[in-house]
Amino acid sequence: MNMFLLAPFMPLQGSEYAKSVDLLYEFIFWLGVVFFIGIVGSMAYFVFKYKRVGEPRNIPQFSHNFALEVTWSVIPLIIVIVIFFWGFDSYMSNRIAPNDSLEIKVYAKKWQWEFEYPDGTRTLGEFHVPKDKPVKLIMSSDDVIHSFFLPTMRQKMDVLPGRYTTLWFQPTVEGKHQVFCTEYCGDGHSEMMAELTVDSQDKYKEWIENGGLDKDTPLDQLGARLYKSRNCNTCHSIDGTRIQGPTFKGIWGRTERITGGTTVVVDENYVRESVMDPNAKVVEGYERGVMPTYKGLLKDREVNAIIEYMKTLK
Amino acid sequence: MSTKYVDSVSSVESTAHSENYINAKKGLMSWIVTLDHKRIGVMYLGSILFAFMLGGLMALLVRLELIAPGRTIMGPKTYNQVFTLHGAIMVFLFIIPSIPAALGNFMLPILLGAKDVAFPRLNLASYYIYVVGAIFCVASLLMGAADTGWTFYTPYSTTTGTSVVSMTLGAFILGFSSIFTGLNFIATIHKLRAPGMTWGKMPLFCWGMYATSVIQVIATPVLGITLLLLIMEKVLGVGIFDAKLGGDPVLYQHFFWFYSHPAVYIMILPGMAIISEIIPVFSHKTIFGYRAIALSSVAIAIIGFLVWGHHMFTSGQSELAGMIFSFLTFLVAIPSGIKVFNWVATMYKGSISLNTPMLYALAFLFLFTIGGLTGLFLGTLSVDVHLHDTYFVVAHFHYVMMGGTVIAFFGGLHYWWPKITGRMYSESLAKIACALTFIGFNVTFLTQFVLGSRGMPRRYYNYVDQFQPLHAFSTVGSWILGLGFLLMAFYLLASLKTGKKASDNPWGGVTFEWQTPSPPPEHNFNYVPVATHGPYEYKS
């Protein structure tokens, strides 16, 4: 029966819960339309019918009507209480995660999301979940308040420093779903996006087996995707402009002066070392301690992919 | 018509006609140290309109930046500073003082039949505290403006390097200006009503001001202590709101919203108060349900203190608290609904003349109804989880604050412009400006409801491409809106020079302000006004 007239208003319905929220959304919407037409319609009608012509004469001066006033107080009261209970009921049904749900730990830090699976697999900026299985996210922040927002699942929960908050959903639609950060957290607030991929059961099993890697994509293409999904783009540009880190454009093979006078040639070892231990050799003029370490976050194949991608940036 | 108790000698009245509060005393000093509530009201009017222009400029910059994803005219940091300034200037410098301090200061004593507010010196002090607070806010703008949003959420506000302390200090000082205005009005309404004016014969504008002042006096001190704690948190690192030092960021949100939700009623109640004055006059009919409107103003003021948690449904608040706040939020929706029904009922069988103030009142009814109804989405727990901190919320509060209070403020400004300045503005230009504002507003913000429902988060400098068409459409709307306000500024200023002389009672109102010359003499009345009948009783 779910002929959802407001489909263009809402994002994809990614779960059953999303459908129930949309139903309530639609109910309030049409209720609003009825009241709106009632109020603005009668206003427009009165303006048209009782337009002043010349001097106003013998205008009835009644000032109140107790019965009418009671009705238009009680009826809205009943309607809003109905909306309250409906909203509260569906909210509560979605606050308690089933016990068998897949628990993923989510760490938010300034302008990137990091996911950690129970088996230790860690991904940055993207995560996969199996279809039709409840997933529970246990979230905490490393610095300021962020907020994990999954529009297609109609789910959102603030991510606070110093404590865990939880959110759960049961996806029913395969494919890619966008994740936003919706609590203002500074310059990169609008860049702090992540991507949820809902796979079928076996595709998910295969993905989780090899630690979240893509077997077939060529290295430099994978490098290009990782450049964005691992948020290198937040600090390293590819068009020569300087952000917080040096630009990747034409960096490959160049000799760089390191703070402390020594120089180094940008090659595989330097890039791998800087990725795993960023403060070892910092290029002159850049701050230490800004770049977070990617140790345990980037598999060897992924580091090679980024290196290949950097070679292509002339 | 209210009988003049002391039949003032007509000759006196004619000479007094030329001598009014503007030319009673000459020279800048007479304005700077004035104790006359009308002059203080005019000074406030000038200052808040300047703040409105500044805030509006910031809004146009924000919308211009968002016309396309990625960088359009400014970087992310500048964008964050501009939208923070837009929020802070509009809230603290414009919309909270706008109706109470500018129109309220001018009109309340006259509507009550009093010579002045209860504490004139406190009134002047309140204006100068406003100026000092404004200087701090503008100073923050010059020294690298705060980029935290007008809510200054910790721990971001305590860890960012921008001048948050200067902005919060500005808001802290502005809080006192608001408290003094509220305190002044409560004492005035209680003690300085004209003989014969019981609470039931008081114009509804005064009821609205009374309810607003109650909120100002009770809620604003908590903003003061919140900002003081924030400044101490940033300066001394006390650690109450910063999780790393053992504090609790959600506690800050409770502190902040305990003031800020009643603050939104400080904004809307005066707007409603003006609408309750305009609609009866231009329908030539007594207000429908006077008692219901008066009591619902006070009810909104009281229940307004119980609902602040609906700003924090997704902030890690417990489900119990969420349920309580959601239920109370729906209760506070009822009085607003009652008022709208009463206004529409007032127009039934009236004789409606579509002058500009009435056009603004009708626009208010249209926009405030949408604003109110979209509030139901945000009060419902499960739907709010999806819509919280998205453009749906931005659209909702612009419909209620701008579509409600700002439209009502300009309606009130046009309604009392003849009384304040003694001049009439050009009716045709005013109608065009009202139409432009109405169309521009709807184009700008109706699209944002759809943006928000589709999941576009708030305060985003850059956004995914699927939202681009709606954003561009909204930006075009903001240009139309800007045009409307520019046109209004033009013809209102022009009317000071070329506007024809306003009569004492251009609109046929029966409240006290229409029985004294415009602009009114220095002591408001040349006789002692006596209230012999209700504020809206027309001889049919």
Added chain:
Amino acid sequence: MSSGNHSHHVIPVKVYAAIFGALLVLTYITVQVSYFNFGVLNIAVAVVVATIKAMLVCLYFMHLRYDTVFNRIVFFSTAIFLALFMGLALLDSGARLPVKPSQFADNSPVPVDRTAEAAAPGAQPAVGGAEAPKSATPENKH
């Protein structure tokens, strides 16, 4: 010309002295009570005694007892709004405590301040798991 209306009510000095004495006695009581540890009861006693003292000061020293009804409403309404603020703000302070490990299956400790580790060069970023991490927000032994 002074009309002896009610706002000029004069309270005899004896009453002031009596109130002063009562305040001193109450202070003495609340100090003595604080030397014994009744647990939560201490807070209750302290607040009750302080409220009694406050009422005495209000009603007699500040003439609230002989004042207009509205002034009384004004002053006592603050207690209601304050209680409302404290009650609803602290209602879920229990839910917002730094979460104790037992709440999670793999009893990972309270979220670790990883930036402190990450910044320290070469430190192995302690990510949950068994070994006890050096955490800046230690548990809260309640």
Added chain:
Amino acid sequence: MSTAIHGTSHGHSQDHHGHHDHPEYLQHHFSDAEQQVEASKLGMWLFLVTEVLLFGGLFVAFAAMRSLHYESFHEGHEHLSKTLGIINTVVLILSSFTMALGVHASQTNQKKKLINYLVVTLLCALTFLVIKYFEYSEKFHHGLLPGRYFTAHHENPHVSIFFGLYFLMTGLHGIHIIAGMSAIGWVLWRAIKGHFNSEYYTPVENVGLYWHLVDLVWIYLFPLLYLLP
């Protein structure tokens, strides 16, 4: 409310006080003295409401932080000296008493007594500040300071929050004491110049109300900070 209606038909001189048929303290926009007294007292009570809510905010923060970090607050509370707290409480209650007697003296037209009581109240306030000074200097000496300036030895991690709140609450209260003292000084100066009599003593009464409120705040501050184990 008897309102003597007297048609002041046209605008009169704008000064507040020199007005031929009115007592000089009556401001022009009030119709009679009683209306002015009630208005100013109502204004004062409303101002006291804002003060109570200002300190109320601090009490809420104190309660929230105490429930979060009970041991740290207990340890912090040990550093405070109870005797100085008791002395301060007695001093403030005494000053409240003398202030009330001062108001009584002004109501009964005893200018000499009014001046003496106001002076005694000022002295009590001064002793309160001096004791506060000793307490603060002792804290500064031991490094028991708020937030990042906390250098004292501590077992529990968040004792600095306790002292953050301690200095905020007693500091803000101290500022209000100073404001109260300057108000009393202003009223004392006007009393000496003979402005007050049994008809017009509203400034004395309002300053008295403010002073009693400052004492009221300390009555709540004292047990919460000093006494609670």
